[in-house]
Amino acid sequence: MKKFLLQAERNLISGALVLLPLLVFFILLGKVWKFFQNYGEKFAHFLRLDLILGKYATDIVGGMILVVLIYLSGFLMRLSILKRFTNWVDEKLMIFLPGYEKNKKEAEEKLLKRNHEPKPVTDLPILFKNGDFWQPAHLIEEDENGSAVIFIPNAPAKDQGQILIVKSTDFKKLSDTTLGSLDASIKSFGKGILSFK
Structure with a gap:
């Protein structure tokens, strides 16, 4: 019975460690998406797209704003000050979000494979x-x-x-x-x- 309880305790702790980063990721993703939906709703109403597309106009315009912002951020990353700031934010996220570094590395590997670039051995x-x-x-x-x-x-x-x-x-x-x-x-x-x- 004691062995079963120890095994159950280990499984519960392991499960919590797996689910916690996912839960934090989806909460952050939901907050970011809600932020862009708010602006998407305003732009859709301003451009009168809500009359044509209905309730989907908010999501479409919010998604377009997010894509444009990500695209422009790619240009800004060439500035060394912004790159240092991004690295600082990465370091803080690695400390406070369990699993952040692992998920980031996996995403980078997928992007490098997609671009057919060899992954440099660094750090x-x-x-x-x-x-x-x-x-x-x-x-x-x-x-x-x-x-x-x-x-x-x-x-x-x-x-x-x-x-x-x-x-x-x-x-x-x-x-x-x-x-x-x-x-x-x-x-x-x-x-x-x-x-x-």
């Missing part, structure tokens, strides 16, 4: 072999000759540290670990690193 969590011990680090770049550029952060700051050029045999990739998890561990002076894989 992956690794453990660097330094003598008899291992250090958490970021894999920045890797080439075919077996050389790699890595960044070793100084705890607790994740954006200050050393840049080293090493051999690919001197580190192991943490394929099941996200950068957000690694950075959070570095901020807390290594707490949780032993469970990284």
